[in-house]
Amino acid sequence: MVRKKSKKKELVPPTPAQLSKWDRKFVWHPFTQMQEWEQDDPLIIEKAKGAYLYDIHGHKYLDGTSSIWVNLHGHRHPTIDKAIREQLHKVAHSTLLGAASPPSIVLAKELIKIAPKGLSRVFYSDDGSTAVEVALKMAIQFWQQQSPPAKKKRKFVRLDLAYHGDTAGSMSVGGVKLFHERFKPLLVDTISIDAPYCYRCPLKLQYPSCEMACIDPLEKELSSRHKEIAGVVIEPMVQAVAGMITHPPGYISRVRKLCTQYNVLMIADEVATGFGRTGQMFACDHEKVTPDLMAVAKGLTGGYLPLAATLATEKIYQAFLGNYDEFKTFFHGHSYTGNALGCAAALANLEIFLAEKTLAKVRTNSRLFKQLLKPVAALPIVGDIRQSGMMVGIELVKNKETREPFPLTARIGHEVAMDCRKHGLLIRPIGNILVVMPPLRLTVRELRLMTSILYRSLK
């Protein structure tokens, strides 16, 4: 008998040209004008190591945005790689609805250990947006389940220019016109107060002689309307998407005090600031503030897998307890809640913080980074550099004296970012602000390289 030749085809990997063509034909990219995208050869990242990304042509780039603010210890860190592989030998995913799993249990315990004191319960979800959404829903239900019920407490106070995600609830507490305005029909009404944007102070004052006058409207709103306010939502210390607006020292403590005074919940969105970015594990730690609810995501798995959590105080948790027929249950959950691979990666992430003394490294790195950025700050196009730990925003201006901004249509940030890319640095601007947020443990050489590329492109 003549054996027929095997019909099984070897899977031929697509060529770079095919990938480029198919991406433009089939993929709809986030926050991207696709008409423009289709006309260009897309950057296609194939692999990575440490702080570097490699495209399909073998070009090497420093990951200056930590792959949009998620990566902490570099790519392909052996500890996280290994943790995921080991978990894969057991199970990739099992549900938390009606069952528990070892990685999600241990991670919750570890998170509570490092979280601001007083947070005691962990509710898992998948992304920053969902973690915020969960916090908002918990807040609303919490007030309904007081005795007597405070059903009128259902409004949220938010800061102008805030960003908390792209789902309806998280958009409602956002304040970026360009992203949120058009979805108004979907959103709930919120109370907005000015952001403490010192470089462009809404009150035209100067810190510290202003005595943080920008927070007075918060007190006014809370004192007159606290009976209808469920909570104040805030990105503590750094409003990242707004352009790395760094809050003056004492700001979040004041917010905490006011929330306590007027009996509204403080909801801290640590999605960008959490896990060491600012030099402390959480931004709230700088002022020893404990929010009532805290959302974490981006850095939670070290930038490996989508996993998020909303942390709550015992007081909030207790308000949801009762007999089944009281219907105090929190009816919320996602298919992949508490995913085992994600939790295993997150546990490895936390292990690295201890093993490599990451927080101390962030502090020395951010001091050096600040030093290296001095010549950049002196450039005529650079209006302001705002830095908190390894989170840096460089605001570009048309006129340094008058602080006149470039029109958004000039796309100056985009132009600089494209030039940086040519020289091997990937960054993603937000309008006129260059956001630089590299992995936490860059070497001195990498830091110098990054700053010199920035300097060259800006010049």
Ligand SMILES: *Cc1c(COP(=O)(O)O)cnc(C)c1O
């Ligand atoms: C990125 C971000 C979010 C949204 O997180 P996703 O994971 O993109 O949904 C929410 N809040 C802040 C402060 C963020 O930076």
